[in-house]
Every structure is written in C-alpha cells, then in structure tokens.
Amino acid sequence: MKSAPAPRRRTLWRRLTAGTGLLALIATALVGAGTAPAAAAPAAWTPKPAPMTTPWTNQVSVDNPLPEYPRPQLTRPDWANLNGIWDFAVTGRDAGQPASFSEQIRVPFVAESSLSGIKRRITENDKLWYKRAFTVPSNWNGRRVVLNFGASDWQSTVWVNGTQVGAHKGGFDSFSYDITPQLNGGSNTIVVSVYDPTQTGGQAVGKQRINDVNPHAGGGIFYTAASGIWQTVWLEPVAASHVTRLDMTPNLGNNTLRVKVQAASASGRTARVTVSSGGSVVGTATGAPGTDISVSVPNPRLWSPDDPFLYDVRAELLDGTSVVDTVGSYAGMRSIAVAKVDNILRPVLNGKFVFQTGTLDQGYWPDGIYTAPTDAALRSDLQAHKDLGFNMVRKHIKVEPQRWFYWADKLGLLVWQDMPAMDTGKTPDGASRTQWEAEYHAVIDQHRSSPSLVMWVNQNEGWGQYDQARIANEVKAYDPSRLVNNMSGVNCCGSVDGGNGDVIDNHVYVGPGNTAPTATRAAVLGEFGGLGWKVPGHEWYPGGGFSYEDQASVAALNNRFVGLLDSIRVGQLPAGLSASVYTEITDVENEANGLLTYDRQVVKVDTARVKAANQALIQASKTPAPPVTLPTGQYKSLRVTTPGHTNKYLRHYDALAFTEVVDGGSAAVLKSDATWKIVTGLANGNCYSFESRNYPGEYLRHRDFRVRRDASDGSALFKADATWCALPGTGGVRFSSANLPGSYLRHIGSEVWLATPGGGHAWDNAATFTEDTTWSVDAPWAP
Numbered sequence: 001m002k003s004a005p006a007p008r009r010r011t012l013w014r015r016l017t018a019g020t021g022l023l024a025l026i027a028t029a030l031v032g033a034g035t036a037p038a039a040a041a042p043a044a045w046t047p048k049p050a051p052m053t054t055p056w057t058n059q060v061s062v063d064n065p066l067p068e069y070p071r072p073q074l075t076r077p078d079w080a081n082l083n084g085i086w087d088f089a090v091t092g093r094d095a096g097q098p099a100s101f102s103e104q105i106r107v108p109f110v111a112e113s114s115l116s117g118i119k120r121r122i123t124e125n126d127k128l129w130y131k132r133a134f135t136v137p138s139n140w141n142g143r144r145v146v147l148n149f150g151a152s153d154w155q156s157t158v159w160v161n162g163t164q165v166g167a168h169k170g171g172f173d174s175f176s177y178d179i180t181p182q183l184n185g186g187s188n189t190i191v192v193s194v195y196d197p198t199q200t201g202g203q204a205v206g207k208q209r210i211n212d213v214n215p216h217a218g219g220g221i222f223y224t225a226a227s228g229i230w231q232t233v234w235l236e237p238v239a240a241s242h243v244t245r246l247d248m249t250p251n252l253g254n255n256t257l258r259v260k261v262q263a264a265s266a267s268g269r270t271a272r273v274t275v276s277s278g279g280s281v282v283g284t285a286t287g288a289p290g291t292d293i294s295v296s297v298p299n300p301r302l303w304s305p306d307d308p309f310l311y312d313v314r315a316e317l318l319d320g321t322s323v324v325d326t327v328g329s330y331a332g333m334r335s336i337a338v339a340k341v342d343n344i345l346r347p348v349l350n351g352k353f354v355f356q357t358g359t360l361d362q363g364y365w366p367d368g369i370y371t372a373p374t375d376a377a378l379r380s381d382l383q384a385h386k387d388l389g390f391n392m393v394r395k396h397i398k399v400e401p402q403r404w405f406y407w408a409d410k411l412g413l414l415v416w417q418d419m420p421a422m423d424t425g426k427t428p429d430g431a432s433r434t435q436w437e438a439e440y441h442a443v444i445d446q447h448r449s450s451p452s453l454v455m456w457v458n459q460n461e462g463w464g465q466y467d468q469a470r471i472a473n474e475v476k477a478y479d480p481s482r483l484v485n486n487m488s489g490v491n492c493c494g495s496v497d498g499g500n501g502d503v504i505d506n507h508v509y510v511g512p513g514n515t516a517p518t519a520t521r522a523a524v525l526g527e528f529g530g531l532g533w534k535v536p537g538h539e540w541y542p543g544g545g546f547s548y549e550d551q552a553s554v555a556a557l558n559n560r561f562v563g564l565l566d567s568i569r570v571g572q573l574p575a576g577l578s579a580s581v582y583t584e585i586t587d588v589e590n591e592a593n594g595l596l597t598y599d600r601q602v603v604k605v606d607t608a609r610v611k612a613a614n615q616a617l618i619q620a621s622k623t624p625a626p627p628v629t630l631p632t633g634q635y636k637s638l639r640v641t642t643p644g645h646t647n648k649y650l651r652h653y654d655a656l657a658f659t660e661v662v663d664g665g666s667a668a669v670l671k672s673d674a675t676w677k678i679v680t681g682l683a684n685g686n687c688y689s690f691e692s693r694n695y696p697g698e699y700l701r702h703r704d705f706r707v708r709r710d711a712s713d714g715s716a717l718f719k720a721d722a723t724w725c726a727l728p729g730t731g732g733v734r735f736s737s738a739n740l741p742g743s744y745l746r747h748i749g750s751e752v753w754l755a756t757p758g759g760g761h762a763w764d765n766a767a768t769f770t771e772d773t774t775w776s777v778d779a780p781w782a783p
Contacts, residue, residue, distance in 0.1 A: 563757025
C-alpha cells in the first residue's frame with residue numbers, strides 16, 4: 001500500500017481420533033485436548049479496555065483462549081493447549097531472567113493488546129519474559145513431548161526447568177522443541193524471553209511500528225507493533241520416530257497427489273499415505289520418508305472457489321508392518337499456472353481463466369492487534385469476502401496462523417501470500433537478508449500444502465527491496481507449484497521491478513488504471529481503491545481517519561465502488577487485466593477505507609449490490625463478450641440512446657461537444673458538426689479517435705472533464721485525451737477514456753463530459769448514467 005495521503009484455568013483432556021478425518025473435527029468445532037493442568041488464574045487478572053470492541057472481544061476465555069486445534073494439516077490424537085494466563089515481566093533488553101514476575105499476561109495475545117491484559121508500548125530497549133507451570137499426563141509416558149509455538153515476534157529463547165531448550169529468530173514462522181530430556185515426573189516450568197526491536201531492527205516487520213498503543217492521530221498506513229507470543233503455544237506427545245511435516249502437491253496431469261512425508265528419526269521406516277473422501281478410500285501408496293509418494297486420485301473433484309472440496313489425508317510411519325506414528329491432514333486437488341487465453345497471458349485455475357477479484361487483508365484487530373480474539377473472528381473476515389462476492393484475498397505483509405489458511409481452504413478463497421517486508425526506506429544488510437530469506441523459506445514450507453494459496457508475493461512497493469529477480473527465481477524453484485510475484489506495485493514508490501515472475505503488478509489509487517500484460521507475465525492490479533467513509537461511533541481515533549478518496553455518503557461509496565468493479569469488467573478485463581485487489585476489507589486504525597469498520601460491527605457497503613458486481617466480473621471472465629469493433633476510415637454519427645432523447649446526436653459547437661436534435665431538415669452545418677471520421681486511436685491502436693468532418697485534424701477529446709473538439713498538438717497527452725476505447729453497451733457502444741479508464745463519454749443536460757460512475761461531480765450523477773454513456777454508431781449525417 002502506498003503512503004497515506006496527507007491530512008479460569010481448567011483441565012480438559014479430549015482424545016481425538018486421527019483416522020476419522022480432520023475435516024469432521026474442524027466442522028464440529030472440537031477443541032482438542034485442552035489446557036495442561038496448572039494453578040487457577042488469580043482473580044486479579046483482567047483484560048484492559050479495548051479501544052474498540054469486536055463482536056468477539058467479550059467471548060475470549062480467560063484461561064483457555066483459542067482452544068481449537070492449531071495445526072489443521074498435521075493432526076494427532078493427543079495435545080495440550082498452553083494458552084491462558086502466564087506470569088509476565090519486562091526487563092531491559094540485555095537483562096537476564098528476572099527474580100520475580102510481577103504481572104500476568106493472557107497468551108497468545110501480544111503485550112501491546114488489550115486482550116493480553118498488559119496493553120502498553122514495547123520498545124527496542126525492552127525484553128519480555130513469560131513463565132508458567134504444567135504437568136505431563138501420565139498416559140503420555142513412553143512418548144517424546146514436543147513444545148510448539150505457532151509464532152512469537154521476534155527473537156525467542158525457551159527454557160524448561162531451568163535448561164535452555166532452544167532459541168528462534170522470526171516473527172511469522174512456527175518452531176518446536178523436544179523437551180523430553182528436561183521433564184521431571186511432576187510440575188514443570190517453562191520460561192520464555194522475547195526481544196522485539198520492531199522497525200529499529202533489520203528483520204521482517206510488515207506494517208508494525210513502535211507507536212502509542214492507545215488511539216492517536218497519525219500513523220498513516222503503519223500500525224501498532226505486536227511484540228511477543230502471538231499464536232498458540234501447545235504440547236504434543238510423539239513417538240521417537242514421527243512425522244514432522246507433509247508436503248502435498250496435486251498433479252492434475254496424472255490425477256495424483258504427490259506427498260513428501262517429512263519425518264524425524266525415520267531411518268529404515270516406510271511412509272504410507274491414504275487419501276479418502278467421506279470415509280471411503282480413494283487411493284493409497286507407500287514410499288520412503290522424505291521422498292515423493294504419488295497417491296492416485298482417480299477422477300478428482302477439483303478444488304475451486306465455487307467448489308472448495310477437500311480430501312482427507314492420513315500419513316503413517318511403519319516399522320515393518322507396525323504403525324509407529326499416524327497423522328491426519330487434508331488436501332485439495334487443483335492447479336495454478338499462467339497460459340495464453342485468446343492470445344492474452346492469464347492465470348489459469350485448473351486450466352481455466354477466472355478473474356481473481358479480492359481485497360487487501362491486513363489482519364489487524366483493535367482488541368488483539370495481531371491475534372484474532374477467537375477462531376470465529378479469524379474466520380469472519382474470510383466469510384465477509386465470500387459474502388461480498390470476492391473469490392480472492394491478498395494477505396498483506398503478514399502471515400496468519402495455520403487455522404486462517406484452513407478457513408480459506410474450506411470456504412474457497414484464492415490466497416495471495418505476501419512475505420512480510422523489512423522496514424521501508426532502508427537497504428538491508430547481509431545479516432538481515434540472510435534472516436529474511438531463511439524466514440521466507442520457513443513460511444513457504446509451513447503453508448505449501450494449502451490449496452487456497454496460489455501466489456507468493458515477495459516484496460511490496462520497494463520496501464526493503466533487494467535482489468528482486470534472484471529471489472523470484474529462487475522462490476519459483478523452491479515452490480514451482482505456485483505463481484510468483486516479484487514485486488507488488490512495480491509502478492509505485494521507488495520500487496524496482498525484477499522483470500521476472502509470473503505477473504506484472506501495478507498499484508493505482510483510486511484506479512483502476514491500465515495494467516497491461518506482457519509476453520511473459522499476466523497483468524494484475526495489486527492494489528486500487530481506498531474509498532473512504534467514516535462511520536460515527538466506529539472510528540479508532542474519531543476524526544483521525546483518512547482514505548485515498550473520501551466519499552460524501554454511503555450511497556456515494558456504493559456507487560463509486562460498484563462503478564470501479566464495473567469499469568474493470570467492461571474495460572480492463574477485456575484489455576488484459578486478470579486480477580484486482582481492492583484496498584481494503586476493513587478499516588485499520590486510522591485507515592478509514594475498509595468495506596467494514598475496524599471493529600467489524602458495520603458493513604459499510606450494500607452487500608448484495610457488491611456481490612452482484614463481483615459475480616458479474618467473474619462471470620465475464622468465464623464467458624467473455626466479443627470485442628467491439630468500429631469501421632475505421634469511415635464517417636459516422638453518434639446518437640444518444642437515453643430514452644426520450646434518441647433523436648439527439650453528438651456535435652461540436654464553438655469547439656465544445658454538445659448533443660442536439662438532428663433530422664433531415666437540419667442545416668448542413670449542423671449535419672457536418674454531428675459527423676465524425678472514425679480513425680485508429682492516436683494513443684492506442686486497439687482503441688479509436690474521432691476526427692471532425694468539417695475540421696480535419698481536430699479530434700474529440702476531454703480536457704478538465706469537459707469534452708471538446710481540438711486540434712492535435714502532437715503531444716502524448718493530447719493523443720491520450722483523444723483516444724476512446726469501445727466497450728459493449730446495451731443497445732449501443734460505450735466509450736471509455738484511454739488514459740482515465742473507467743470514465744466514459746457522457747451527455748448530460750445537452751453537454752458532453754468525461755464522467756465517472758460514483759464520482760463526485762455534477763456530471764457523474766448516477767441517474768441514467770449507463771444510458772447516457774451508451775451511444776449508437778449510426779450512418780453519417782454528412783457523408
């Protein structure tokens with residue numbers, strides 16, 4: 001996104017049967033094994049008041065928040081949730097473990113958030129300390145115990161019973177430690193330290209900045225930092241030889257699911273993978289752990305946004321004929337690639353082009369900041385996309401928990417996943433680059449099996465940019481099953497295009513602009529829109545919100561937004577655009593350009609109307625209308641099609657364009673004024689220009705929105721102003737400006753203007769807009 005314009009703890013063990021399938025587990029909202037036993041939370045702990053409350057703020061359990069199984073694509077029957085109240089302290093960045101922990105924090109909410117119960121600013125001079133006790137259930141005896149962290153931002157060190165078990169750098173990838181050697185037979189203690197310098201360090205930070213945690217003016221497109229543990233912490237028992245990850249890639253070429261069973265201590269073991277549907281086995285295959293195992297999936301039911309079908313997957317490690325470890329998972333059969341469609345390079349899903357229409361999704365919450373308050377909340381933003389008719393979401397420079405990807409897989413949304421950027425305006429040093437790339441590889445590994453994820457977005461608008469082409473090539477080699485975007489917003493903000501990858505990606509505010517495909521890359525609009533509407537009572541900092549284009553009313557917002565979607569459908573899609581990302585799904589702090597408010601309490605736009613516009617856009621890509629062609633070199637007259645005015649024609653008078661009644665009895669000069677020679681577009685050979693019959697060398701052009709007849713001065717601006725792209729209209733042709741796509745040649749009150757659907761000018765009036773911008777190309781009045 002470009003810079004802003006000025007302006008109670010309980011024990012609950014539940015055994016889950018991996019063989020019954022993960023999808024049934026998730027769908028019935030089972031919550032796994034529950035929390036590990038520990039002392040009851042002191043009554044003194046309370047959350048801090050949130051600046052805005054979401055529908056889920058007050059539903060968060062004190063001692064058992066986010067109780068759902070955290071790793072949907074690698075499930076086991078036993079686990080223990082360690083979320084809840086931990087002892088907490090903050091020291092100087094270089095200090096050792098404090099003698100006492102004087103505060104308490106609700107994990108996994110970051111220290112800056114109200115839901116954590118801390119809610120204060122954390123700086124580069126601070127170190128966070130977490131501590132809690134747990135016991136291991138007796139029925140885990142004889143198995144290894146693994147301690148898992150979904151994510152902790154940024155540099156985390158972990159001790160169990162006073163012994164360091166590991167250290168991790170990275171804010172967006174998960175990490176785990178086998179803590180079996182450190183365990184005793186009774187109560188155990190975990191201590192975690194986290195250091196997070198946010199933008200003052202060289203690591204991936206995304207939109208985080210060290211700011212006041214209370215609502216305040218400013219901030220622009222950057223938001224409150226998120227320091228410390230921010231995803232679920234949990235224990236699981238595993239066999240000595242066990243599966244650590246499943247890498248699953250569908251192959252529609254031979255109808256197989258290729259599975260690599262990554263495993264620990266698996267020498268001499270065999271991996272067996274079974275794919276099933278509705279409890280019936282579809283296919284099974286065996287092979288060595290760490291190698292590709294191809295499982296046949298005959299006549300696969302393909303995954304798509306219209307039918308997000310998921311197969312159950314079970315992977316087993318065998319010692320001879322004995323099963324030593326079993327995990328459950330799921331997979332979707334789909335392909336993504338780029339290919340020529342009607343001679344235009346397009347992204348194709350399952351071999352077919354479908355326009356990808358989505359929003360920019362920042363993943364911020366006013367109560368939990370980086371962490372959604374509940375699983376239902378996490379799902380809700382994705383469901384909002386579906387309700388509004390979108391089929392895609394761009395997760396903007398943040399990586400969500402694996403349950404977010406599950407919901408995208410389950411609901412059916414194509415995901416563009418950004419790698420979180422390093423700080424803007426800086427050239428990263430060698431150590432920062434090494435860390436960023438290592439973390440990127442970890443993120444790819446942890447989410448490479450999600451069918452919804454179709455594109456990796458490496459960098460954004462030049463933020464911390466370096467080696468764009470090399471990185472794009474390396475990401476493509478590391479995960480050739482997905483599209484790669486070397487830079488989103490190559491036209492913006494000092495970014496440098498690596499020149500490679502599968503797409504060329506522009507950012508245009510408000511847009512939609514003109515992004516053209518090349519011989520090697522499909523054209524996508526990585527960001528556009530940013531239409532603003534502030535909802536009283538639902539502003540993060542009342543009066544402090546900004547947008548890229550403020551709207552005067554809800555009606556204006558709806559008209560303008562739907563107008564943008566319609567202009568993409570009738571203009572940019574036929575010209576080669578294959579995807580668009582609207583900014584954005586929700587307001588975020590002082591950004592007021594969301595389709596929903598930041599607290600998710602209000603949907604600003606007309607859901608049914610937006611859904612219809614999105615559905616029309618998607619359908620147009622599936623069944624494209626034939627292009628409109630006009631007879632160049634011939635004289636024609638442009639007749640009004642608005643009911644009640646169909647005897648009027650476009651003419652010039654004193655160099656300005658008007659509409660006037662013309663008939664057989666009209667004066668010769670009027671007939672000449674209403675006759676135009678259609679020529680190849682001065683600025684675009686796929687479009688048209690209109691040359692005056694009685695003033696040769698002078699053309700119909702727009703200037704300051706008024707349409708007029710002017711002599712060409714040879715400039716690129718004039719040529720663009722005088723070039724009109726023909727689009728199909730009901731009962732005629734619509735003419736869109738070549739340099740202001742989405743704006744149309746319109747008559748209103750007998751005057752002719754360049755008008756924009758949902759625009760704020762008098763000539764943009766929504767009444768009869770479509771009819772007024774539709775013209776019949778008739779025989780000339782003056783041959």
